[in-house]
Amino acid sequence: MSPKPRVAVVGGGVAGLSAAYALREHAEITLYEREPHVGGHAHTVEVEDQGRTLGIDTAFVVFNRPAYPNLSAFFDELGVEDERLLSGFHFFDRDTGVLFGSDEMELPAEEVAARYPEEFRTVFHEVRRFHEEGRRDFLRKRTDIPLGEYLDRGGYSEAFRYGYFILLCSAVWSVPAELIWEIPASTVLAFFMAHDEGGLGGRRVDWRTVRGGSVSYVRRAVAAIDPKLRLSEPVTAVHEAADGVTVTTPSGSERFDHAIVATHADQTRALLTNPTPRQRELLAPLRYHASQVVLHTDASVMSAERSRWEAWNYGKVTVDGQVRTYVAYYMNKLHNFDSRTDYFVTLDYPLPLREECVIRSFRYEHPVIDMAMRGAQRTIYEVNEGTRVKLCGSYFHSKQQFWDQIGSHEAAFSSGREAAAQLLRELGHSGA
Numbered sequence: 001m002s003p004k005p006r007v008a009v010v011g012g013g014v015a016g017l018s019a020a021y022a023l024r025e026h027a028e029i030t031l032y033e034r035e036p037h038v039g040g041h042a043h044t045v046e047v048e049d050q051g052r053t054l055g056i057d058t059a060f061v062v063f064n065r066p067a068y069p070n071l072s073a074f075f076d077e078l079g080v081e082d083e084r085l086l087s088g089f090h091f092f093d094r095d096t097g098v099l100f101g102s103d104e105m106e107l108p109a110e111e112v113a114a115r116y117p118e119e120f121r122t123v124f125h126e127v128r129r130f131h132e133e134g135r136r137d138f139l140r141k142r143t144d145i146p147l148g149e150y151l152d153r154g155g156y157s158e159a160f161r162y163g164y165f166i167l168l169c170s171a172v173w174s175v176p177a178e179l180i181w182e183i184p185a186s187t188v189l190a191f192f193m194a195h196d197e198g199g200l201g202g203r204r205v206d207w208r209t210v211r212g213g214s215v216s217y218v219r220r221a222v223a224a225i226d227p228k229l230r231l232s233e234p235v236t237a238v239h240e241a242a243d244g245v246t247v248t249t250p251s252g253s254e255r256f257d258h259a260i261v262a263t264h265a266d267q268t269r270a271l272l273t274n275p276t277p278r279q280r281e282l283l284a285p286l287r288y289h290a291s292q293v294v295l296h297t298d299a300s301v302m303s304a305e306r307s308r309w310e311a312w313n314y315g316k317v318t319v320d321g322q323v324r325t326y327v328a329y330y331m332n333k334l335h336n337f338d339s340r341t342d343y344f345v346t347l348d349y350p351l352p353l354r355e356e357c358v359i360r361s362f363r364y365e366h367p368v369i370d371m372a373m374r375g376a377q378r379t380i381y382e383v384n385e386g387t388r389v390k391l392c393g394s395y396f397h398s399k400q401q402f403w404d405q406i407g408s409h410e411a412a413f414s415s416g417r418e419a420a421a422q423l424l425r426e427l428g429h430s431g432a
């Protein structure tokens, strides 16, 4: 029997783990990870709380079975338990005191007309219009334009854009307001059509979280893969030659038969020393944005009406004369645990937090989903044909879910699996 090929997997996020998992019986795997832990955006902070350990996720946290079929099957295979999320969304304007949420979105139109102020009535009607017209426009292929342009053409109000839409989109794609208008309208509509047209946090989606935090699945995956683990070892170069791949880190270079590079597109661009023309062309236009994410206990980020707190909370506030928006996840509800302490994760919170309340802060980078990224999806998987270095990550779409499923855990997981399947096919494994 010929020895198993040696494969380097660069990046231990879900894309790298997925590829390594699919290759585990057919290759000798070395997993390089820059950080001291594996998981990437599957990043749980374990907090001591009343004599027990609570796993609180700080980036990837929710999934649902219909829109995450490959990831869900992986979790089932690993025996990962999940928690049903019973919550919704809550919006509050800290300047005007206006607040509404999933409850109000489900009211009959007559009741809204009779009881609610102008600002909310506008939002309520435009939300309905957006989902109705959007569905039709999507099917007629009129939505392959940036979201901002689509909303301009439809004459949508500022109240709808800044008092609702921006907030939902920052929660879904983890990007700030100014980048939201660049997201293809088709991608936004595809997300809402596949989920709850009332918006993220509406109650018609069976959202789930990993019990104990996503670290629970990461630990099981690593145990099943059993790779040579090279933690805290940033790869600085990946060089492909006709007969192998050289991976370089600050501790030296190592030769492999193949490599899977599962870092972000901009990082991959910097790592590949001799990219193929197709790799260069794919990676060149892809952009990333960094968000400041803080796990903390400072309740000043929430609205004063505690009874309205939901899993997803969207705040709007004027700071130094500028309207700023932010997302605050209420982790007790998201992870479905009881505690005397309230835990929050905020994304790009525009005001100072009380220092003594801060548990951990992170800077997470996320792809900017714009027309260039969507356009790249048409042929993105061809980049891995016939190369010793295969690429994957959340900048690839999930093949089963079409081009608009980009940026999520399902997309990243699926791309890792596809990269491994491509390699196995080229190595002559049937059924890959």
Ligand SMILES: Cc1cc2nc3c(=O)[nH]c(=O)nc-3n(C[C@H](O)[C@H](O)[C@H](O)COP(=O)(O)OP(=O)(O)OC[C@H]3O[C@@H](n4cnc5c(N)ncnc54)[C@H](O)[C@@H]3O)c2cc1C
Binding pocket: 010, 011, 012, 013, 014, 015, 016, 032, 033, 034, 035, 038, 039, 040, 041, 042, 058, 059, 060, 061, 062, 063, 174, 233, 234, 235, 236, 262, 263, 264, 267, 291, 293, 347, 364, 365, 366, 392, 393, 394, 395, 407, 408, 409, 410, 412
């Ligand atoms: C705040 C936030 C919340 C999110 N919430 C959700 C959610 O609820 N649901 C959802 O589906 N998606 C969510 N996402 C999207 C998330 O990014 C994807 O789901 C997915 O985790 C990305 O996986 P990845 O493997 O492509 O990248 P990553 O998880 O970022 O993994 C890349 C890995 O490569 C490593 N690396 C980088 N450079 C090197 C190097 N030179 N050498 C070695 N290793 C290197 C990194 O350290 C990292 O571990 C969220 C993202 C953010 C930022």
